[in-house]
Amino acid sequence: MTELVTLDAYGTLIEPTTLKIQRFLxxxxxxxxxxxxxxxLRRRWLAAGEMEMTAGAPFEFVWRNDELTNPPGERPSGFADEHRMQSRIIELDPPRKLVIAWGANGDGEVSFELEPRGSGxxxxxxxxxxxxRGIMLKVAAGWHMHLxxxxxxxxxxETEPFWDGWSRLHGEYEERLPA
Structure with a gap:
């Protein structure tokens, strides 16, 4: 028997500067x-970058969003074909939790928490x-599409072309997230 898991696909603000989004895999x-x-494996849905699985270890994300879907869709102006970001692992609890600094300065933080649910x-x-808010809208649309x-x-x-989905979601988050 397959467990039915219904989630709101959209991210929500759980604090004024904190976005939470869930997916059943x-x-x-x-x-x-x-x-x-x-x-x-990560480059197939988000960004490449070797990680040393140790808290405190630095790494680099390399995004090539044009390579995530075929076709990639129409890239919005202002986005390069490649983007790099320095980061580091903050917390590690395999295979349940990974927390990373978002950017070299650690201005932001992203946590991935995994919980077994039935068959997934x-x-x-x-x-x-x-x-x-401008960054929040880009990040919300980005995480939604990457997930x-x-x-x-x-x-x-398969899923829709990355950039077409990102553009659609950016507009939807503009209406969903408070100004």
Whole structure:
């Protein structure tokens, strides 16, 4: 029997500068953990970057969003074909929790928490200390679309072109998140 898990696909603000978004992934917890921590798997839904699995270890994310879906959709102006960000691991509890600094200065923080649920895993992503509404809208649309791709990868299905989805979601979050 397959467990039915119904979640609101949209992220919500749980504090004025903190976004929380959840997804049910139809995969074993260890496999989802690999999608978070293995560069080759992570680049298929988010960004590449080798991680030394040690708290405090630095790493670099390398985004190439045009490579996430085929076709990639129309990239909005202002976005490069590649983006890099220095980061570091803050907390590690394999295969349940990964917390990373968001940016070299650690201005923000992102936690990934995994919880077994029936035949799959509930992933809760929390992005803390978003500096302003403009960044918040971009981040909300980005995480939403990246997580949709992760679910598609775990289920071996396809999703809409990355940039088309991101643009649509950016507009939807503009209406959903308070000004």
């Amino acid at each position: 139809p995969a074993a917890m260890e496999r989802v953990w690999e999608y978070l921590t293995d560069s080759d 895993v509930l992933l809760t992503l929390t992005h803390r200390r978003l500096p302003d 949709d791709i992760l679910v598609a990868r775990a289920a071996d299905t």
